[in-house]
Amino acid sequence: MNKYNPPRMNPSSLRSRFATRFLRTLSKINAQKPTSSSSPTEIFRRYRRIKAAADKSMAYSVRSRRTWSRAMLWKLRTRPCGRRSVKTSTIIKSREARKTRHEKQNKNTTTTTTTTTGEDGVVFGVEADELRELVPGGEAMDLYNLLDETAHYIKCLTTQVQVMKKIADFYSP
Amino acid sequence: MELNAGTAGTGSHKTASERDEVAALESLQFTDEIRRLMSAPATDNASSFTALLELPAPQAVQLIHSPDSAKLIAAPAPAPNVDEFKGSFNFPFNSGLIERATRFSLFAGDGSINDNNKSNSPEPTSYNSSANLQKPVKSEPAETESYQPLVSDPTVENRSTKRKDREKVKGSTKKSKTGAKDSSDDAEKLPYVHVRARRGQATDSHSLAERARREKINARMKLLQELVPGCSKISGTALVLDEIINHVQSLQRQVEFLSMRLAAVNPRIDFNLDSVFTAESGSLMDSNFSGMVMPMMLPEVQLNGNRQQYPQQLHFDAFQQPVWGTEEVCNNYITPENSLLSYDSSGNSASLHSNQLKMEL
Numbered sequence: 001m002n003k004y005n006p007p008r009m010n011p012s013s014l015r016s017r018f019a020t021r022f023l024r025t026l027s028k029i030n031a032q033k034p035t036s037s038s039s040p041t042e043i044f045r046r047y048r049r050i051k052a053a054a055d056k057s058m059a060y061s062v063r064s065r066r067t068w069s070r071a072m073l074w075k076l077r078t079r080p081c082g083r084r085s086v087k088t089s090t091i092i093k094s095r096e097a098r099k100t101r102h103e104k105q106n107k108n109t110t111t112t113t114t115t116t117t118g119e120d121g122v123v124f125g126v127e128a129d130e131l132r133e134l135v136p137g138g139e140a141m142d143l144y145n146l147l148d149e150t151a152h153y154i155k156c157l158t159t160q161v162q163v164m165k166k167i168a169d170f171y172s173p
Numbered sequence: 174m175e176l177n178a179g180t181a182g183t184g185s186h187k188t189a190s191e192r193d194e195v196a197a198l199e200s201l202q203f204t205d206e207i208r209r210l211m212s213a214p215a216t217d218n219a220s221s222f223t224a225l226l227e228l229p230a231p232q233a234v235q236l237i238h239s240p241d242s243a244k245l246i247a248a249p250a251p252a253p254n255v256d257e258f259k260g261s262f263n264f265p266f267n268s269g270l271i272e273r274a275t276r277f278s279l280f281a282g283d284g285s286i287n288d289n290n291k292s293n294s295p296e297p298t299s300y301n302s303s304a305n306l307q308k309p310v311k312s313e314p315a316e317t318e319s320y321q322p323l324v325s326d327p328t329v330e331n332r333s334t335k336r337k338d339r340e341k342v343k344g345s346t347k348k349s350k351t352g353a354k355d356s357s358d359d360a361e362k363l364p365y366v367h368v369r370a371r372r373g374q375a376t377d378s379h380s381l382a383e384r385a386r387r388e389k390i391n392a393r394m395k396l397l398q399e400l401v402p403g404c405s406k407i408s409g410t411a412l413v414l415d416e417i418i419n420h421v422q423s424l425q426r427q428v429e430f431l432s433m434r435l436a437a438v439n440p441r442i443d444f445n446l447d448s449v450f451t452a453e454s455g456s457l458m459d460s461n462f463s464g465m466v467m468p469m470m471l472p473e474v475q476l477n478g479n480r481q482q483y484p485q486q487l488h489f490d491a492f493q494q495p496v497w498g499t500e501e502v503c504n505n506y507i508t509p510e511n512s513l514l515s516y517d518s519s520g521n522s523a524s525l526h527s528n529q530l531k532m533e534l
Contacts, residue, residue, distance in 0.1 A: 026435070047436035054432055127414035134421045144386065147393035150417060154400055157424040164431040171438045 014061055014156065019163045021057035026167070029053060052076055058160050068149050071137025 009016050029049055056076050062069035131146060132138035135153050138146055374380070398404040398413055401420045407413050 043436050047433045050436050051429060051432040054428060127411060127418060130418050131414065131421070134418060134425070144390050144393060147390065147397060150421065151393070151397050151400055154397075154417075154421060154424065157421070157428065161424060161427045161431065164428065164435065168431055168434045168438060171435070 015159050015163060017061040018058055018156075018159060021060055022054055022163065023167070025053040025057055026050065052079070054160060054164060058156055062152075062156060066149060066152055067137045067141065067145070068135055068153050075136060 029046065055072055059069040059072040059076070064070045064073070128143055128146065131150060132141070135146065135150050138149060141149065394410060394413060397417055398407075401417050404413055404416045404420075407416060
């Protein structure tokens with residue numbers, strides 16, 4: 001009978017990076033919880049925190065290489081968080097400065113490309129707007145970069161879903 | 174088109190005087206082209222030069238790709254053949270045409286030489302043929318400019334301006350002269366897109382840039398089509414985008430469901446990071462990527478009618494009836510996952526592995 005050797009994972013792959021980070025955050029969240037927390041409000045609150053942790057760990061795994069990860073991190077940092085308002089204000093300022101600079105660059109490219117009335121600009125009008133809403137940070141991007149970001153975003157989302165499902169499977173009875 | 178008019182009119186000329194020459198020069202495939210060149214202008218005056226112009230390019234292609242092209246180089250000179258023609262035919266524009274024919278034969282020889290050089294290069298064959306197309310075509314308009322005072326044909330001037338625009342845009346061509354569109358895979362191979370103006374299209378820099386941009390976008394759309402399952406069958410960019418939007422929304426909703434599930438499940442079991450992580454690293458390698466995602470989409474489709482309103486409904490339900498919500502979610506997730514694990518051959522080992530770990534716990 002053959003011994004089952006699990007194949008080695010690439011330690012720097014997106015999946016492993018996300019998995020480690022998310023598990024760490026998850027254990028932190030669970031350490032915080034009170035013993036009896038089956039009330040709906042508590043579960044809901046924890047759900048929000050877990051979802052934010054998942055998004056944040058995903059964005060951190062991508063490391064600001066992508067526009068959507070930067071936008072997501074910025075969004076998560078500026079969410080109304082009662083306890084950490086002082087810290088976030090300084091972070092917000094630096095983030096804002098960086099983001100407005102980035103958006104200005106993007107807007108420059110946007111203005112030059114959207115003035116040209118190619119048939120693609122007309123055809124993709126409605127769907128492109130919807131896509132911009134879905135992909136974080138997609139508002140200030142031209143169509144080509146938007147498609148690029150969407151592709152990477154889809155890939156990262158599928159990784160996230162896979163890892164989270166594995167974790168949930170592991171802990172379901 | 175002048176080409177067809179030219180060739181249609183040649184029928185009467187071909188039979189009588191050309192037969193002798195054809196018999197003598199049968200080894201060269203060159204003869205057909207030269208014949209057509211000589212006799213085409215007999216029909217039309219104004220269109221003669223353009224007929225002459227339009228002929229060489231496709232003929233040049235045939236010449237280049239013909240196996241006898243080596244003979245063209247090896248032959249002592251095509252010029253004596255042209256001289257033979259010269260004596261037999263009577264044309265209104267005799268000298269000009271003969272000169273043009275000699276130049277055509279000469280640079281057709283050059284084109285074949287370039288072809289031999291290019292065939293050694295590691296370029297793909299599509300580039301090879303289109304680049305060879307470029308050579309004779311480019312040298313043809315070079316001659317039109319020299320004949321500019323003779324001919325005031327708008328099409329000729331159009332071609333010369335086209336050549337200038339082409340020279341503005343970078344070197345190797347992407348599209349064939351016949352107007353067939355290349356696959357947008359070529360756009361992805363190059364670091365930047367080479368655009369060439371097709372016949373009858375606007376050649377100002379704005380439209381060229383637009384066309385380049387459009388091709389880039391189409392290349393990206395193809396990538397996305399491959400990424401999103403079930404999108405490759407759909408034709409039409411709007412529908413593909415709809416599919417992509419659907420996919421992204423379903424993925425985001427799956428993340429929400431899973432985080433909800435984790436929030437509900439966690440209070441029961443003690444959280445041990447090490448055991449989880451070993452299980453993760455083992456099972457993550459086994460499972461198939463796309464296989465996991467696809468069946469997940471089915472319960473989503475069943476549950477959700479409307480795109481926009483559902484996440485809000487989820488929050489509302491979660492707030493009021495969390496037990497029911499998580500149970501429903503759990504039920505919906507367990508059955509497709511079990512079926513999923515049974516479908517996926519590599520996933521079977523994953524389920525085995527996780528079961529072993531659960532038994533250890």
